[in-house]
Amino acid sequence: MTREEIEKLDDDYEVCYCMGTTLGEIREAIRNGAVTMDALKERTEAGTLCGLCESREIDDDGDREVHLDEILAAYAKGS
Numbered sequence: 001m002t003r004e005e006i007e008k009l010d011d012d013y014e015v016c017y018c019m020g021t022t023l024g025e026i027r028e029a030i031r032n033g034a035v036t037m038d039a040l041k042e043r044t045e046a047g048t049l050c051g052l053c054e055s056r057e058i059d060d061d062g063d064r065e066v067h068l069d070e071i072l073a074a075y076a077k078g079s
């Protein structure tokens with residue numbers, strides 16, 4: 001998913017079903033310096049249970065619309 005597509009999602013969009021982590025919480029964590037997968041997981045707890053929200057490769061059934069690695073790629077590099 002591109003940054004433009006991610007931008008269209010609301011802050012309350014739930015990215016991590018297991019931990020209830022929203023896109024807004026993830027955006028804020030990245031703004032505050034959690035720019036690696038490990039840091040993002042530690043800060044938000046997203047991706048720390050089943051792990052399916054981490055990447056499209058892990059979520060091979062495509063249950064989730066957007067994944068943590070896509071959000072990191074969109075925001076953490078300042079693109």
Ligand code: FES
Nearest residue numbers: 016018050051053
């Ligand atoms: S959906 Fe994120 S850890 Fe399960």
